[in-house]
Amino acid sequence: MNIHALQQIVHQTRDARRKQTFPRLSVADRDQLIHKYHPDYRASAYRPLRFGPNEGERTVVELATLLEGDSPLDEHVVLTPHYYADVLVIGGGGAGCAAALHAHEAGAKVILATKLRLGDSNSVMAQGGMQVSVAPEDSPITHFLDTLKGGHMENDPHLLKVMVEEGPSIAKWLIDLGVLFDRDADGNLHVKKGGGSSKPRLLTCSDYTGLEIMRVLKDEVINRRIQLIEFCAAIELLSDDDGACTGAILKDLDNHQYVVIAAKTVIVATGGIGRLHIQGFPTSNHYGATGDGLCLCYRIGAKLSHIDTFQYHPSGAVYPEQLVGALVTEGIRSEGGHLVNARGERFVNELDTRDVVSSSIIRECEEGRGIRTMSGRVGVWLDTPLLDIEHGPGTLEKHFPAMVRQFERFGIDIRKEPVLIYPTLHYQNGGVKIDINAETGVRNLFVAGEASGGLHGRNRLMGNSLLDLMVFGKRAGLTAAARAASMKQGKLTLNHLERFRAEAKKHGNVSGVISPMILPAYTRKG
């Protein structure tokens, strides 16, 4: 049927739906729904790791294959450094920039290396906002409890306390650097309510929060003249005889040569795994989200945490084909947008946690109440025109300019037409296990941002990622800089790789692939 004909049911049922309220699910109902429909519980998508620090633990097959993968290096690689640093930051997104800026401020010689350009990351796409408990009726305690509840009580409480307590001072730091958060008439920070949060707590810059923060942080990295090495992907970390991290080997993606960096401390801020398209899902992630940092840290001996759980953002675009996987911000639901099935019915409290909302969308589609496209995709409607009706004409244009523009390019006016959405692979809930100073189990190796694990438990709340990467980027940067000031550069060896290869051999070199992946293989062959 014509898409406009199919959309009629959304317009016809709107008034009736506006009178309905949907309570959030009880813990028991929530667990039942998730166990039945959430992709994290599709057992066939998982297998145990056969060796390494997380031997015996399960993760998705796509990630297991890379974690058990071999390094591209041969043992004769020359380890003569091209550069020296106190702090080497790998990754140029939000966590990497925050780490580099704070390490630099603390007086360290910093190198920031990134496989694409400075700033190319998921951070730049963050639309929903950053959670900081600034409202008088809110508190760090409430922020803590909301997050713990959303994470199924599996969050590391010590990491979580640090994050919620340092949130306000991070917001101040960003404002002092010139970040333009939305304000109320009295000059206070405007806060919005996010899914799974009991109080309005999201600081926003319209729907460009990540872009605005990243414009400022990138500019600041350049202003401080921090040494940048762009288009160079980290392919292996270096270790000394005691197993501490001492640097990294990068591969220059322009001339394919190796770049060896001797660093007293290394901060891995390489982000997530969306581009592995686990379980065949489309993704909202940027081009470089291939889990490189996880592979590097795993090979050098750092333990990972919660690597069996991923976040499927409820609203990835399904139509038009050009936008498949692209994110439709949760802000639409925060401001009252309904999710509507093919019968014109709501089926979930739209502001429940992301795992609950995603599971319910998958349920509707699997039970035949979805809308299908000829590309073999399926989805449910997100009633965007409702926002202008509810809050007055111009609301979408004012609060969601990025989204209006994105769909307008393909001839869709979201002010008049609902959009079709289905869960999209969005975030890696776990990652490399860190302590409250972002240090891993490997000495002098730090991890910050999405690549780290433990903070979010089994499900991250909206708006906690931007805060996570600022807080732990800062802690990694400050701790690494202080550490570097009181030590000498360690020896550069690949001892850890020899050990890893020996173990792989014992298990029959199981995966047979080279990792890290660096970039996804989208180029058509032949």
Place this chain on the structure above:
Amino acid sequence: MTMGQNDDNLIDQPEVLQPRMVTIEISGKQYTVPEGITVIKAMWYAGQEVVRGVGCLGGFCGACATYYRTKDDPKVKTCLACQTAVQDGMSFTMMPPFPARKAIYDIRTLQDPKQDLFNLYPEAPLCRNCNACTEACPQKIDVREGVWKAVFGDFQSVATMFMDCVMCGMCAPVCIADIAPNLVALYVSRAQGAHFTEKPMGLEARIKEIEEGRFNDEWNKIFSMNKEELAELCAKVK
């Protein structure tokens, strides 16, 4: 996605079942690709490895700034390659990195940001009103107007107008006065935020509360709870 249902809720997309192939030109070479895929996907379809020129793939990062022309139209336009569909006869090439000069400053210690603009970007007031920057902007920002507002000290308006700016930099190569408007606007927006925006009192109050240990008793209580007690407390938060 398994589905047991009829075709009542199937969106018509004949182009998906029988994709029409179109001929396009990438950096001067001809390729045949399915109509309607994005410019960046057309490059992958044509067998090209793309390292530079892809970023977020969501229209936010400005990595994929591209020049294109449609069939028989002499006008060369600009777009983001991840947000634009190919059509028959389209010819495109990606913008190489452009060496625009970025001024170096410490935003926090500026004494007179509106005057400092002329020291940092002395070319900013030399705009000759050709409007090429506005025409080059894939985000439809009125860039020329923004440059003038910056020069006249209306930093507030510039900050609002350029919130959409993805820093693709396509406004810079076309400027006959060698202005990089995106960089000027970035400076102006940061100065607006750091120097001309009220400090939020609620935030300052919260920071003070935390520093003074206002929540310490509650923290101690929480960290002495067992898992069941904590779950119970979480359930009570509404």
